[in-house]
Each structure stands twice: as C-alpha cells, then as structure tokens.
Amino acid sequence: MNTFAVNYGNLFSITIPETILEVVSLLVLVVDLGFLRKSTQPARMTAACVLGVIGSVLAGLWLLTHSGTASFAGDALVLNSLVAAAQIGILLLTALVLLLSFQAEFSRNPGEYVAIVLLATTGMMLVAAARDLLVIFVALELLSLSLYVLAAFAKSSALSSEAALKYYLFGGMSAALMLFGFSYLYGLTGTTNLNGIAVSLASQGLSPLVVVAMVLVAAGLGFKVAAVPFHLWAPDTYQGAPAPVAALIASGSKVASFAVLVAVTGSLIPAASASRGATWIVLLVWMAGASILLGNLAALAQTSVRRLLAYSAIAHAGYMLLGIAANTPQSGAAVFYYALTYALTTVGAFGVIAVVERNMGSDRFDAFAGLSRRNPLLAASMLIFLLSLAGIPPLVGFWAKFNLFAAVLRAPGVGAWGLGMVIFALAASAVSLYYYLQVLKRVYVVPAMTDEPMAVSALEQLVLLVIALLVALLGIFPSALSGWIPLG
Amino acid sequence: MHLILFIIFAGFCLAGAINLLLQTHPINSALSLIVVMSSLAVLYLLLGAEFLAIAQIIVYAGAVMVLFTFVVMLLNVGEEEKTHGSKAAKIIGFPAIVAAFSVLTTVILAIQNKLGGVKLSDGVTPMTELSTVLFRDMLLPFELTSVLILVAILGAVALARKEGHR
Amino acid sequence: MTQHLHLWLIPILPFVGFLLNGMLGRRLPKAVVSTIALAFPLASFAVVARAALIFIQVKPQILPWLINYSDWINAGPLHIQFTLALDQLTILMLSIITGVGFLIHLYSVGYMGHEEGYWRYFSYLNLFLFFMTVLVLAGNFLLMFVGWEGVGLASYLLIGFYLDRDSAANAGKKAFVVNRIGDFGFLVGIFLVLANFHSLDFFAINNIIHSNSGISTATFTAIGLCLIVGACGKSAQIPLYVWLPDAMEGPTPVSALIHAATMVTAGVYMIARTHSIFDRAPIALATIAIIGAATAFFAATVGLVQTDIKRVLAYSTISQLGYMFLACGVMAYSAGVFHLMTHAFFKALLFLGAGSVIHGMSNEQDMRKMGGLRKCLPVTCWTMFAAVLAISGIPPFAGFFSKDAILAEAFQAGSLGKILYFVGLATAGLTSFYMFRLWYLTFLGESRSEDHDHHPHESPWSMLLPLVILAILSVCGGWIGYGRFSHLLSPVIGSDIVSPTEASSGSLELILSIVAVAVAALGWFVAHLLYFKPNDRAQKLATSARGIYSLLLHKYWIDELYHAIFVAPLKFISQYILGWIGEGVLIRGSAWVLAGIASLTGELLRRWQSGNLRSYSGWLVAGAAALLLFAAIYANHLGIWIHFDPSKVLPISINPNAAGH
C-alpha cells in the first residue's frame, strides 16, 4: 500500500464544491427551522430553494474557475476535465430541479427537502469523481439514501411511499449484489483502487471469479441506470415520486451512475486481457440490447406520461450502455455528452409534467389534451423536449445519438455485431418517435376538456423556456460546449 | 479447534438465517437475525478481525436490530399473512437462485486451492493500523459517512413525523 | 463580387419570417402577417437570383463554391464543418424552392385568408422554406440530414394544420412515422459513409472516390441501398409511398409546395447529389430504376379511378416522382433533375388550380360533383389546361421535353432499360388519360353540383397571378431548358464513369419522341371519348371490368395490407401482449392461453410488471442468474475454464505477505 498522508487540509482543498453544498444545506436547515418556523409554507419553500440554487451555482462557479487535473488519496478521487464537466452538469441539473420546485406543494418540510437534495447532489458529484470501490460505494449510498427519502416525501400520496419502497428495496438488493461483486474484486486483487484493480487484473489470467464479480457489479450499476433486467423499479418510482424528485432521479443520478460505469469499465477491461474485456463488453451489450428492445416496446403501451418517460429512460440507458461497451475515450466522452443532454431534456419534460399535474391532478394522456391552446409556450417546450428525446435534428438529442453511434462505430474491433447493434438501436429509436407523438398528439391536436389557461408561475415558465432554448441551441451548435465537455 | 468453532458458528449462522425465513412473526425473525449476527461476530474473531467483531455486536446486533424491534413494536406488526400475490417469485425466482448459487459455488470450489487457508495463528489486526488507514487514507469516505448519517436523520425525521390534519 | 454574396442569408431570411410570425403573429393584423410572410421568401429568392446571375454568367468556373462557416462538430477524429455549398444543381433547386415557394406563399394569402391560425400557417410555411434551403445548400450529409428531418417536421405540422380534423392529425403522424423509416435508412447510410470514408463532406467524398480508394463495390452497393430507403421515404416511392395520399389532408397550397414541387423531390436531389456513389453500385442503380418504373406505373393506375381531385394529383405526383427515379436509375441524372424542374412548375400549377376550384366550390373536392366550371373559373380552367398538356407530354409543353428525355435515356440503357422504357411509355398513356379525365370532369359539361344556390366564383388576383406565372413556366419551361440543361449540370452530375448509354442517334430519338407523343395522344383520345360529353361509357366500362375497377378504386388494398402486416401485429403486441401484464383476468378466462407455451409467455409478460414486489425480485434474480449463467458459458467458450492457470490467479497463497500494509 502506498503511503500518502491525508489531512483535513488537502481533503478540504479538493472537495470545496461539495463542502459548499454541505454548508449551504446546513444553512438551509438553520434558516428554515430556525428563522422561518412561523412563516407560511410557500415562503419557506421559496427561501429554501433560493438558498439551494445559490449554493449549487456557487459550487458550479468554483468548479468553472478552478479547472485542472488533480487526484486525491492515491487516486481515490480524481478531478479532470471530464469529471468537472459531469459535476458542473450535475450542479446545473440540481439548480434546475430546485427552480422547478418553487411551486411544489408535496411537502411540509421544505428545509429538509432542499437540504437532502443538496446532499444528494454531493453524493452525485463524488460518485462521478470516485475511483475507489469504497468511495464509490459510500458516495452511491449517500446518493441512493437521499433519493429514497426524497421519493417518499409526498406523504399525503400513497403512490409516493410505494415508489420510495420499491426504489429502496431494489436499491438495497442491488447495493448488496454490487458489494458482493466488490468483495470478489477485492479478494482477487487485494486493493479497492480502480487503477490498482486494473493493473492487478491485467497481470493475472482470467479467473472465473472475475466473471462472477463482473456480473454482480453489472447488476448493481445496472440498477442505478435502470437497465434491463434491473429496471423494474423505474416505472413505478418515476410514476409515484414527486415530480421534481423523479426529475432528479432521472437526471443527476443517471449522469453520476454513467460516470461511474465508465470508470469501472475502464478498470475491468485492461488492455492486456482481451478475453476478460470481452466478457464485460458482452454483458453490457446484452443489457443494452434488452433495454433498448423492452424499453421501447413497453413504452408503446403506456398511457401515463411519467411511465412512458420511465420506459423511454430504460431505452436511452440501453443506447448509452452501447457507448460504454465500445470503451474508447471518444465513446466515453460521447456517453457523457449523451447523459448530460438527456438529463437536461428529461428535467424539462418533468417540469412540464409537474405543471400539468398540478392543474389536472393526473399525468395521464388526457391531462395533456389541448395543452397547446391552454398554454402555447408550455406546449412548445414539451414539443422540443420530446422531439429531442426522439432524436429529431437539429435538437440536441439527435447530436447526442449521432455522436454516440459514430463513436461506437469508430471503436476498434467493432465488427458486424457492433454495426448490427447500432442499426438495431437506430431502428428502435425510429420506433420511439411513435410514442412521443402519442403525447404530442394530445398536446397539439386533441381538444381540451376546458379552455381555461394552464396556471403556471412566471419562474417555471421561464426555466422551462430556458431549458427548451438550451436544447434547441445545443442542437444547432453542438460543439458550443466543446471547451467544457468534449463531444467525443 | 478452529474447525469445531467454525462448524458450530457457521451452523448457528445457517440455522438462524433459515429460521429467519421460516418464522412468521417479525419479532422472531429479528431474534433469528441477531443469532446470525452474533455468530458472524465469532467468525470475524476467527478471521482476526477483532474490532469488527465488537462493532458487529454493538452496531448490528445492538443498534440496528433494536431499531427493527422498536419499529415492530411501534407499528404493532402481527403475524404475516400468507397472501398469494405472485407466482413468478417462486416459479422464476427459486430456479434462478439455485442456478446462481451453483455457479458461484462451482467457481469458488474450482479455485479453492488458490484461495488459501485460514489459520487461527495468523494473528489479529492491530487496532493502530486500522485506525491509521481509517483516519488517514480513508478520511474522505469517513467524513462522507457523517453526511450519510445526517441524511438518514433528516430523512427519518421528515418521513416519520406526523403531518397534522392532512 | 462573390465576397458580398452571403449564402447564409438564403435559409436565414425565411427563418426570421418564421420567428417573427411564430412569436408575434397572434397579435399582429393579417396584413402585417402576410407582408412578413411574403417579404422574407422574396428576399431569399432575390439572393438566389443574384447568386445565379453571378455564377452562371460571370464566373461559372469557380463552382462549386464552398463556404465553411465554422467548425460544427469537433469530436475527436470526427470533424464536421458548417458548410454551405453552391453549385449549378444547388442554384437550380434553390430557384425552384424560393421561386415557386414565393408564388405559393402569395397564393396562400388569398387561399388561407379566412382560416383561423393564419399566422401559424405562414410561420410553418416559412419554417419549411428554411429547412428546405438548408437541405439543398448543405455541403455534407449531416447538414443535409438536418434539413431532411426538418422538412419532415414542417410537413407534419402543416398536414395537421386543421387542428379540428382528427384525420388530419393521423395523416400527419403517418407521414412523420413513414418518413422516419426512410430516415432510418438514410442514417444507416450516413453511418456507413462515415465508417468507410471517414468524412461526410460531399466534395471530399467525391475526391476520395475519384482517387480510387479501393472501396469495394459491395460497400458502394450497401451505402446506395441504405440511401435509397431514405430517398423512397421522402419521395414517396414503393413501398414507402403510403403517406403521400393521406398528406392531402393538409391545406392545398401546402400540397402544392411540399407534396408536389419541393420536399418530395428531395429524394431525387439526394440521389443526384451523391451520384458518384451510385455510379459505382450497379445493383443499387437497377433497384432505383425498377422502383421508379414500378411506382410510376402503379400510382398512375390508381390515379385512373380516384374521384377526389387532390387524390388524383397525389397519385400523379407519386407517378411523376417514379419517372425521376427511373431517370436516376439509368444514370440520366440531368434528365431526372430536368423533369424535377418541369414537374415543379406544372404540378404546383395543378395543385394551385385544384385549390382554386376547391376554393370556388366552397371546399368540395369530389370531381363527380363538379363540372361546367369553365364559365365560372376561366383563368383557372385555361391555366390548368396548360398544366394538363404539360404533364401529359404534349409538345411543346414543358413535360414533353423532360419526359421524352427520360424515356429516351431509359431506352438506351441496356436491356433492363428497354423493359422499363415500355413501362414508362404505358405510364405516359395512363397519365395523359387521367389528367384529361380530371380536366374534363371538372371544367366541361354541365354542373353536377347538388347545391344549386351556390355559384362558384373566380379566385382573387393574389391566387390567379401565381397560376398565370406558373402556366407560362409550364408552357415555356421545357424548350428553354431543352438541350442546355445537361450541359449546365454536367459539371455537377455528369457521370464520371463511362456511361453504358449507346451513342444516341438523332433518328432514334425522333422515333422515340413520336411514339411517346402518340401514346399521350391516345390517352387523351380515350379520355375524350369517355368524358368529353356526358355519357355512360365510363360507367359501362367500370361495370364490365368491375374487378379491376374495384382493385384500382381501393388503391390495390395496399393500406389494408399494410394494416394487416405491420400495424395490426404492432398494435396486437402493444395492446394485448403488453396489456395482459395489467389484466390477468383476460388470460385466466381463456383456456387456450393456459395451455402450452403460449400460456407461459403470456403469464410471464403479465407477471413482469405486476406491481408486486416479490415478483419484481423474482425477475431481478432471474435476470442476474441469466446474466451469470450466460457470462459463465461465454467465458467457458473463451476457454478460461480450460486454460485456467491457477498459479497466476491469486497471489494470496503464493506470497501471503505480498500485500503490504
């Protein structure tokens, strides 16, 4: 074991953004439970959200201004441009989710709600940066625990607690599976560091135990990204959780999980041993294929927009898994780009769903009927989000897909199978347009049950428009962020 | 000596775990789980993990299981009903578990020679070493657990608190 | 001079129009909305015209003229630039798009004047022009694809413009989804191009191809076939044509602009643009030719018996597009593009004329209820007559020259070409028949309208002016272009491989022309016999050949066939198989499912997402076990169990102290 001295000084220096978030979350609690105890519910929510947004913006600004490459505690935690990009993306997503939470009425504990959202964000940021099994585990648990709690936050809704329960139970099971895999990895290599594991595995022949460990780790991480067959929680949780929480689960948590999946893939495929790599890749490809197939097919049968988004999320996870399986630096970056832009779009879609639900009390297709006449701007945003998810150019969803599949095809050793998978994925995404159009048909064509305008706060409207604009502009200038996040 | 201890406590472990599944009242299951955990503590001792053995008793058998029994009492949970919500669980689940377990065991047995053996004389991990690693190399995750526990407290309070008239 | 030519203005101007009308249109008076909607396309046309003058007369030698505006995508080894390209083909297409586009905008001011959502209509129309000009100006596949999908979107929005019609919404969706199938093929083709040429730039690819890069014919064929799927989707060729007749649900000027003159020709344009790939893929070329000829003939036969005036024109469009495909398939790209141009004139005219009729008849589209409109709508009547002559291939109208060129080239292109020539010739006869039938039924004879109180009225000048201009183009467009056309386009789409075309002899061409005109005249004659005077000859014919008539009337039952083969099973899967997941009752009641494997799968699917936690666990475990077993077997297949070297696996037993503290 290498000797390196770690003290609070350098721990603090590398985790300043996370620390900012933690301090702000405590501040939120103090303000909410201390000063504003007697205030009205909306005032408390507003104060808490404002503080939360300020916190995430501060942390994001710090990251933006302090770019650089660093590693900590023997590479337990790394900070490079890609990780920083993921972290800034996560912070942005959190800020957007908080901005969309201003009107949320599901909780009577706004202080706790915002504090836990911020702590969950800390978890996501650390997950994205972690390169040590132990840190990955603890950070993932921080993330998961926060999300379990958040999913149950709408206590007056029976669906919310059920959503939390399903999320929790399968989260717990998958965490145990993943830990079991981690224990075998540790047993085979004697280290928990991903680099160490890569080096050690490369020097050994392929042992059957590694194969077992791979499957177990794939199960744990497959749960986080909602890949078939570990996806069963996703539709129920997306449907039952409060809308902003569902948005967070679908966005920030996804980004973080894919980041860690990329890192783990890098360590499980040491260049020296093609056959071991092949096993892991084949696992990923199978999960990807099953996710794409099942996600798209099941989405066709949905009548709840949230469940539809859940199944489409499964399909999107499948596309991204293909990119991870390609395992080149380009495909890794393409997955990042895809995950971030997908997450952004999904947050927007859930924002629209939240507004509709507040007005109509349901997220069924009928609730969206005539949205274009009740609120044209909201309808236009939804149009942009859903078309981007379907991969229609020139929206960003198209570039993400194009870039991802191009990266997959360029990866060395992609033969007929790789080409076949890409064609399969393209065909599936062509099918996916159909169910997105089912929603858009309600939005634009089916007459509304009532003509009264859809009530939406100016802030929500603004945030949704900004997201829609981002989705469209990034589609027109896909390389606009290339200094920040490489396209591939 | 080692063999006898292992067989006894591994036996306790298995018996406890199986009993956990067979009992219908949650309290009985909880007690069985305590048996499993205590036996595991002894096995940890056999493996030279002195500190973990103690932590196992205090944290798991002590704190966590007390929490469980507390909730059982609080909600006055009774015997579990034998409902039939799912056939798939049995039809699909059991063969799957058997298959997975067989693969796992086969793999472990296939490489068992290379896994080495456990000797009682291998010694005990010194506390100082443990704490050095914990508080120096693993400082980050250690601090992270404090955040984790904060989330747990906040969450538990927020979820378990009664909400007035709503 | 060239540095002052801003190509980006061409697409951006309509886009600004779209933004202005889309955002503010709701609050603006109609006059302002129409001014905005007309001014920007007109300005765009002016830029195109100036570019055309500069390049064609002053300095043709500097074409193709490429402008890289910026790095667009810079992803590792993938560099794609924001390139607009201008060459002779582009200039021609742009002139049609912005020119005819402007006329149709002008026409729409009158036609759509009373519609609710006037501003929405014009903003969509401008959006369409934006995407269409992007498609044509694109210097690489990717930018072209953006325009390609964009015009699909605009078309979807415009077909579904009549919000209160459910059939319109469904037609829009059908168009979008069918186009997506084509787009899927196009995308696969683009990926194949990327994988093989490592570039998506049209001109770079041409250079690679010309430098004999050693890319095999099989690769070219694969790429070509994928691109054909894309072209078939957009240009409504067999088997992806089904969306176009339904697209007639949209407003008539939209049908004229998008579904006749511009968007549907994008497939032909794309093939011409990438012809250097097709030139090296004979199988792909033959496929195009066969698809084109088959579509031309098939759609013409369906057109024979349709009674809805717009549907006749829709099938006629499909049929004419088939001619263009046939031309591309025999490597007569310039003939294909020539026909594209003349077709844009006369088909836009036909649609606008039909629109004028529909407008005058207060939204009546059934030709059986028309008749005798010659007196009420004189301008419409005679401009449409010019278009009918043009499309039927009667000299010296525009269609004669282009169709003749295609047929002549086909005849000289090997034995397959000769067979396809006769198909095309037969189609020409059918075309002339159903077009004259349309004209006779609509304008001659006595009025068959049931509504005697209503008197059809001629349209306002804003609708008639485009008709007259297009009529002039339909009359003169052919002989102006004749002869000069292939010379003009030869730098762009002149085949760079020695064409199999035999050296054409003047006498052969003359004979072919005479035969073609004779066939067209025959079609006219038959139509004249049947429809010139009210008589029951047509009725008799229909009854005596009832089988064929019904087959044709129902469009060969293709929609029904598609429904049975594709739609119904998909619906079945999504409604029933997945529906069972939620509704176990259905299954329990039916004994046949409980028996055999069918019951097992049904039960499994129903169980899968039952909401029950324990069954979720069961599935999760099953999935994990399956992955584990699969990985074990796969690993075994790789040989790790056999070549397992224990000494290298775990260092533990070898050196217990290896791991330091």
Added chain:
Amino acid sequence: MIPASWYLILSAVLFSLGVIGFLIKRSLITVFMSIELMLNAVNLSFVTFAHQWHSVKGQIFVFFVMMVAAAEAAVGLAIIIAIFRARATLNVDQVDLMKL
C-alpha cells in the same frame, strides 16, 4: 487450518438465503431484515479476503458497510412507517398500486 473457500461458501449461502427472503417473505420488515442478511454475507466475504491478503482495507470496507447499513435501516424503517400510515398494511403483496 480451514480452507478460505468454506467461509466464502458460507457467505454465498447466507447471501442466497437473503435473496430468498425477498421472494417468500410477505412482511416488509422481514424483507428489510433480508437486506441486512445479504449485507452481512458480503461482510463475511470481505473479512475473509482481508484476512487472506493481510490487508486492513477489507476490514475498513466492512466497517463502512456497517455504518451505511445502520443509516439505511433508519431510512428504510422511516419509509415503512410512511407506508403503514398511508396503507395500514405492511404486506408486500398489497403494496402494488402501480403496474404495467
């Protein structure tokens, strides 16, 4: 001397029993206990490997798993209380409002 594989197999058995708990137990509380059982199985595996490697990393890992498990149990039980308030039942088979 006992082969280390015995410990590992014991761990695998305990883990499988935990998974079986998920499949057959109807009471939510007992299902939660099954999670604890699985985590304990993992811990045994970690301790065994730590012993074999003479490395404290594995033991530290176990230490963290314990802490996380404690926090997780607290959250899980809070969710149970929320469920109980909403549904007045802790039967797994009856928490299935959402399907398809």
